[in-house]
Amino acid sequence: MSADKLIDVRNLNVTFKGEEGPVYAVSDVSFDLAAGETLALLGESGCGKSVTMKSLMRLHPAHKTRIEGQINIDGVDLLSMRPAALSAMRGKTVSMVFQEPMLAFDPVYTVGDQIIESVMRHEGFSRVDARKRALEMLERVRIPSAAKRLDAYPHEMSGGMRQRAMIALALACKPKILLADEPTTALDATVQIQVLLLLKELQRELGMSMIFVTHDVGVAIEVADRTAVMYAGRIIEEGPVDDVLSNPWHPYTQGLLGATVHPGMDRKQALPAIPGSPPQLTRQITECAFAARCSYRTDECMKPMPAAYQAQTRAVRCIHALAEV
């Protein structure tokens, strides 16, 4: 592990204790994040991208979750952290924005109060100073008439404005790392692009690192430097976003990009859909989880999956992609 890595995850496994047996939500996931870098975790529903993200803040209920592997954040071993240290870290070193700001805010406190509370707790500011910081943050995320909005309740804001307010809350203590879990998915197109560009700009200004969870290839292209594509709980391909998305190696990445409707497609042609659907994660899958839907499948694919093949800046987990590279 090199010292300049802000996040270093090795062989992460997350298993939930379900009523009908365990669910293997994340299997053998490894990745890292450098200072100032943005990584997009790209994948479809149930692929484990949000579960991976929440593990980085240890937000899963402890009694229902088994987390194995190594997570180092800013040089500290996350999995051995005590509750007090954990609360000090959340919001200060690592902060998070969610898809649904209405659920992330407490509806009975004003937006200002919630930002002030966080700043007072983490930065040790007085109430007056914390209020100044809160106002500065609301202005920074370009909420119109910010001074007035400071005393507004979450329900008094529009969806786009609430999302900006949540970003203000997340960034109020100048975290080193921002985790963004589909923060623009629920927004309208014209508002989504405003928020994406705003996040990019703030990232540059504050020198943060970002992990961005998304199912939208376009969003990954807009915000990320690198992307890790997830399928059935594993990272199956990883590398610079331009390389991976313009020349995908893994058959799933190829299939996903092919199936995504984009401008300039021939409207007379059927879409190259991926047949079938992702597997249930109620069984520990050791072979390639995509094999059942893959047109390159051979008997070899049903044997335990090899470790990721690394080639310079990229990595892929597919024996057939290996042959091509």
Place this chain on the structure above:
Amino acid sequence: MTALLRVQDLKKYFPVGKDLLGRPTQVVQAVDGVSFSVEKGRTLGIVGESGCGKSTTARLLMHLIEPDEGRISIRGKEFGNISGRHPVAELRRQMQMVFQDSYASLNPRLTIEDSIAFGPQIHGVSEREARQQARDLLEKVGLNPNVFVRRYPHELSGGQRQRVNIARALAIKPEIVLLDEAVSALDKSVQAQVLNLLSDLKKEFGLTYLFISHDLNVVQYISDDVMVMYLGQVVESGPVEQLYQNPAHPYTRALLSSVPSQTPHERKQHKVLEGDPPNPIAPPSGCRFHPRCEHARAICSSQQPETTRVEGLHQAACFMLPANPNHEKYIQLQEVSA
């Protein structure tokens, strides 16, 4: 060529809040004077952001909610709950709808077969025939009837459930299918399967679609004609290629340029619109888009722009269009200082 479906001046205002006497204090102008027509065998895409009235329009067409004003006719026959118009039940035999939430739109206590066979029985088909039809339709939408007939909605994946909803919509043998965000909740790999299915069914049954979506890429792929809505009104409409390649209304241009690029090497310079879509309770005066429009001039806030021809069937409601009757006035007036 005569239109299969014609909609004229459709309006729906929802009351919001009540005073002491139970009178509404405000109204939401959810759909405000929407007119369009669709020819047989074509797909009309309806796009716009949340609150623009696209889903309300679909519900009004089906009479799931009663329109305040306007005419809906199929093949020249006018339908509605007003004397002198043809009954709504007959309208619903010719037009069916598929919703976004595939789970909420199926009765959890009915098997897949019961759900599909329910509609035809209401419309007078015998039970045996309806059940046979349900099996045939399941086959058509790519679900093996032997496996699926006895299953319940919760046992199916999202993509499978949406196939069932499509089969159910087709069970009545409608000519027109309204697809309200029908593929929006599906993952991309499954979405592609369902889009292909929709294309195949359209060819096989000679269907006409109204495809409502916020996904501009999908609308471009599937539609022949497109209609763009903003705050309850149609701001632009026309054949898909013309509208996408040469958008005439500033809102359409902003909407199209806000779509994230799908290929890394074509990352766009985005022209970003400021602000959120305004509240439809108190829509802006004049052109409803003027507070967010960089080209707005005095006339835009005082007068509603007429729908004007751009080229052929492509039309838009904007004073900037040379063919607009008030274009001269627009040119003469000063820019409004921001």
